[in-house]
Amino acid sequence: MHDRAGMRAFFMPYAMQAPLFYNTATEASVLTSISTPLDSASRFLAFHVTPYTCMSKAENLRGEEYGTGAGRAVPWGRHIRRRDDRDSDGAVSDGRPGTWAHFPKPGGSLRMNILWFTWKDKANPRAGGAEFMNEELAARLVRDGHRVIFLVGGFPGCVREEEIGGYRIIRLGNRWTVYLEAYRYYRRYMKDWADLIIEEINTIPFLTQFYARNKPRIFIIYQLCREIWFYEMFFPLNLLGYLMEPLYLYAMRKNICITESESTRKDLRRFGFAEDRVHVFPIGIGMEPLEELGGLEKFPEPTLLSLGALRSMKRTVHQVEAFNFAKAESRGLKLIVAGDGSGDYKERVLQAVADSPYRDDIDYLGGVGLDTKYELMRRSHLILVTSVKEGWGLIVTEAASQGTPAIVYNVDGLRDSVINGFSGLICRENSPAEMARLITSALSNREKYEAMRMSAWKLSKEYTLDRSYAEFAAILRRVCRGNPRVSG
Incomplete structure (x- = not known):
């Protein structure tokens, strides 16, 4: 950079x-x-x-055969023929394998x-x-x-x-x-x-x-x-x-x-x-919501999940600090940090984990595959999201579909993906101390916690990819039917 x-x-x-x-x-x-x-x-x-x-x-x-050499600089598109050079189906092609798709009109x-x-x-x-x-x-x-x-x-x-x-x-x-x-x-x-x-x-x-x-x-x-x-x-x-x-x-x-x-x-x-x-238009999630929550087995100890790229705008360090505050009130609390990154911010996160007085109760997993991601979402009790800003917060809806509600900062996107007190909790002020207060509140009242995770799960079922596409495609149709207000 x-x-x-x-x-x-x-x-x-x-x-x-x-x-x-x-x-x-x-x-x-x-x-x-x-x-x-x-x-x-x-x-x-x-x-x-x-x-x-x-x-x-x-x-x-076959770089040498094409005269480029392995890894030599080749101007983009040079191997693609111009518009006038077409196959019988109207597709642009240079006849070489693996360089261009033949699209029938x-x-x-x-x-x-x-x-x-x-x-x-x-x-x-x-x-x-x-x-x-x-x-x-x-x-x-x-x-x-x-x-x-x-x-x-x-x-x-x-x-x-x-x-x-x-x-x-x-x-x-x-x-x-x-x-x-x-x-x-x-x-x-x-x-x-x-x-x-x-x-x-x-x-x-x-x-x-x-x-x-x-x-x-x-x-x-x-x-x-x-x-x-x-x-x-x-x-x-x-x-x-x-x-x-x-x-x-x-x-x-x-x-x-x-x-x-x-x-x-x-x-x-x-x-x-x-x-x-x-x-x-509504976003959609790629994972199927659980069929039911009744048989879902959570971790034996109350567990917080920090999931996603270790980037400065995600403020993962705030989640570690919130865990430190909450741990003082809930001695059995655990934190799982799953996500990878590079550069200075990743080092800051790892240092925050190492400096925590409760580091033995923090499990840093690094980057994880989809199967592990889904399992963590199902088995954790709460997911924490502290981004500076989001478009929506897809991870919130994904976790909800697996029976795990979120505690989030009050920022653009996250205040859209969480209905405060119904499908999750939104911080009144964006600080680790306030997030810790909500963690303690959520985990100390089992009846309210179960109602919240049930609501989050039911709400997640509305966010399907097919619904997203239906509304997206409707907008495209409107644009391409010659609406005079489309192009500025």
Whole structure:
């Protein structure tokens, strides 16, 4: 994150944005004037900045045959033919194995080619609930006859292109350069292909409204960054991001936007989006809720669960501190910390565990697989969530489906996923001491605890992937039926 190349690539999208915010009357001429230097910049990044650790399956197996060499830098998309080079079914292909999917053109007026911009996919080591939702929605779009291609950032060791569940993932550049690479790739290969553009904004926008102006477009914003900038980014980029976010949101305010919580909807309204521009659709969980709670066996001692990536914005250290406070009131209390991370914050979490006077009652598991995750959710008594901000808090609903209620901080997203006193508890103030008070309160009254976990479990059954998709697809249909208010 701190490397010079990454910083260089990070600033370039904002250099592109600056004139657009203040010269809206001449957007077209500004875009024309920057297109050539932008292409030059992206070509420079392709060869000098981007670490080409992603390779197509064909290159992994037969790189020398294709003249690339194992791991040599190859400009993204060079092996893909242009729009005019088509097979009989209308699919773009260069005839090589493992490089491009052959998509038959589906019938029906609302069968679409959907191009989805987002900086990471489910295979990315930094993926979370948003990426899970994206790809579940994409799989259902394909099932209904649409064609979906994701343009995402690459990561070390990734496969450059692959097909999963019928949708295509094309990985371009890296975390920082994907925005420029996606712009370049779109202009070269995709501008005539896409019927609908979905742009997910997660910290940095792709700015598709400025180079794909004639396309129906939807933004997906699961959450705004705001204070997260100061937890996840270093100075001065954190300050720059914080100041730029309201500007690019205001520039995008005329577009249709989809989000997953009322908190994010209110945030978007605050930054200029009109009421009829923001649509909330319900998230869905991938795990099946337990059939019943009656035979569920919890751990013999009251156990708290800390689950998820060890990142600064998750404030896992607060959960360890809350356990320390609560342990003084409940001597049998245990804490399980399950999740991995890297860098300074992981070291802070491990140090907090090591410094705890009750460290013998804390079990740090590191990263865990799905089976272990589900078992921990079923057998723990409470899950703790202390994030700075969330879009929803998928982990809260997942734990509820396994019979475990949550105690959460009162922040965006978490106050949406928990109904205070009914399906979980929300802290009055966001501090370890207050969380400890609620832990003690929840575990000391068995009748209220059982009622709360029953309510959480029943409520979780409403959050199905099929319901999410039904409401999501309804919004897409509205956009693509020529509603004149769709594109700003």
